[in-house]
Amino acid sequence: MNMKKITLAGFVVATFLVYSFNQRNESSAVVVAPTSATAPSSSATNTPSMHPSMMASAAYKDGAYTGSAADALYGYIQVKATVKDGKLTDVEFLQYPNDRRTSVEINSQAMPMLKQQALQVQSAKVDGVSGATDTSQAFIQSLGDALQQAKA
Amino acid sequence: MKRTEQIMGMPITVICADDQVDETAVEEVFGFFRQIDTRYSPYIDTSDVEKINRGELIAEHYSQELRTILELAESTKHQTNGYFDVWHNGVFDPSGIVKGWAIQQAAALLAGHSRNFYIEAGGDIQAQGYSESGKPWQIGVRNPFDRKQTIAIIALDHGAIATSGTAIRGQHIYNPHDESPLDDIVSLSVVGERIEDADRFATAAFAMGRKGIDFIESLPGFEGYMVDKNKTVTETSGWQKYEAKQS
Numbered sequence: 090m091n092m093k094k095i096t097l098a099g100f101v102v103a104t105f106l107v108y109s110f111n112q113r114n115e116s117s118a119v120v121v122a123p124t125s126a127t128a129p130s131s132s133a134t135n136t137p138s139m140h141p142s143m144m145a146s147a148a149y150k151d152g153a154y155t156g157s158a159a160d161a162l163y164g165y166i167q168v169k170a171t172v173k174d175g176k177l178t179d180v181e182f183l184q185y186p187n188d189r190r191t192s193v194e195i196n197s198q199a200m201p202m203l204k205q206q207a208l209q210v211q212s213a214k215v216d217g218v219s220g221a222t223d224t225s226q227a228f229i230q231s232l233g234d235a236l237q238q239a240k241a
Numbered sequence: 242m243k244r245t246e247q248i249m250g251m252p253i254t255v256i257c258a259d260d261q262v263d264e265t266a267v268e269e270v271f272g273f274f275r276q277i278d279t280r281y282s283p284y285i286d287t288s289d290v291e292k293i294n295r296g297e298l299i300a301e302h303y304s305q306e307l308r309t310i311l312e313l314a315e316s317t318k319h320q321t322n323g324y325f326d327v328w329h330n331g332v333f334d335p336s337g338i339v340k341g342w343a344i345q346q347a348a349a350l351l352a353g354h355s356r357n358f359y360i361e362a363g364g365d366i367q368a369q370g371y372s373e374s375g376k377p378w379q380i381g382v383r384n385p386f387d388r389k390q391t392i393a394i395i396a397l398d399h400g401a402i403a404t405s406g407t408a409i410r411g412q413h414i415y416n417p418h419d420e421s422p423l424d425d426i427v428s429l430s431v432v433g434e435r436i437e438d439a440d441r442f443a444t445a446a447f448a449m450g451r452k453g454i455d456f457i458e459s460l461p462g463f464e465g466y467m468v469d470k471n472k473t474v475t476e477t478s479g480w481q482k483y484e485a486k487q488s
Contacts (some may be wrong), residue, residue, distance in 0.1 A: 211394050
C-alpha cells in the first residue's frame with residue numbers, strides 16, 4: 090500500500106521534472122538548485138533555490154541538480170536530475186517517504202538484473218491479450234491540467 | 242463460457258471455466274458494469290457524474306458507493322501531492338479511478354461464485370484458476386507495433402496484468418522534438434496480484450519513461466515488461482517466472 094503512494098509520488102516528481110525541463114522558454118514553478126559537492130540536504134528549508142526567473146532564460150546546462158525536498162504528506166521526496174548534452178538523462182530519488190532504500194539509481198544494481206532482448210512475435214494460442222487503451226487519458230489530462238496550474 | 246459486451250466505452254469480457262458455470266453470477270457482473278456506466282459515465286445525462294456537473298446532486302445526497310470512489314480519488318490526490326484530480330477545469334470526471342476500481346469489484350463478486358475465471362476490460366485483466374484447457378490462463382502482451390500480434394505470453398492462476406502504452410503520448414507531457422531517453426518507451430506491462438494496483442503502477446511507470454522498468458523492479462510483488470521504440474524488450478528480474486512454458 091505504501092508502495093502505491095511512493096510510485097505515484099515518484100511518478101509525479103519525475104513527470105514534473107521532465108515537463109519543466111521541456112518548458113524551455115517559459116517560467117516554471119519547479120525550483121531546481123545545482124547540487125553541491127556535499128551530500129544532498131535533507132530538508133525543504135535549507136536547500137538553496139534558484140529563482141524561477143533564472144530558470145526562465147537559462148538553457149539547460151550539463152550537470153547534476155538536486156531538487157528541493159517536496160512534502161508528500163507522508164514524508165519527503167527529493168530527486169536529483171542529471172542533464173547531459175542539454176537533455177535530462179537521469180532522475181535519481183534521494184529521498185523516499187519510507188525506510189526502504191529505493192532509488193531509481195538502483196540502476197547501477199538493478200539494471201544488470203533486467204533482461205534485454207529483441208522483441209519476438211509469439212504464435213502460441215492465448216486466452217486473452219493485455220494491451221494499452223485510451224482509458225488512462227483522464228488521468229493524464231488531470232495531470233496535464235495540474236501541471237498547467239503549477240506553471241502559473 | 243465466454244461473453245463480451247461493449248460497456249463504459251470498451252469491450253468487457255468474462256470467461257468462466259468452471260464445470261458448472263453460474264450464469265447468474267456472470268450476468269450479475271455484466272449488470273454491475275452496466276450500472277457503473279449508468280452511474281458514472283460522463284456521456285450519460287442522468288449519471289451521478291453529470292448531475293454533479295450540473296449542480297443537481299449535492300454532497301449530502303451522494304450514495305455510499307460514490308463516497309467510496311471519491312475517497313479513493315481523494316486519497317490518490319493526496320498520494321500524488323495534488324497532481325491527480327477527478328476535477329478538470331471545474332468538470333468532474335472520475336473515469337481514471339472508476340475503471341480499476343470496477344474491475345476489482347467485479348472480480349471480487351465473481352470470486353464468490355467461481356473458481357476459474359477471467360475478466361478483461363479494455364486490456365486490463367484479472368484472472369483466477371485455470372482456463373478450459375486445464376492450465377493457468379495464457380495471456381499475451383499485445384505487440385504495440387502490430388495489434389494483431391502478441392509478443393510475450395504469461396500464465397496467470399491468480400493475478401492481474403495491465404498495459405500502459407502509446408495512448409499516453411501526445412498529451413504534451415513530453416516534448417515531441419526531444420530525443421531524450423525518457424521519451425522512447427512504447428509499451429509497459431505490469432503483473433501483480435490486483436488489477437487495481439497493476440493498472441496504476443503501469444500508468445505511473447510508463448510516464449516515468451525508461452526509468453519505469455527500474456521502478457517496477459523495485460516494487461515487491463510486481464513484475465514488468467517494457468518495449469521501446471527500437472523494439473527492444475526489457476524485463477524485470479522476476480518476469481520470467483510468469484512466462485508461460487511453451488509446449
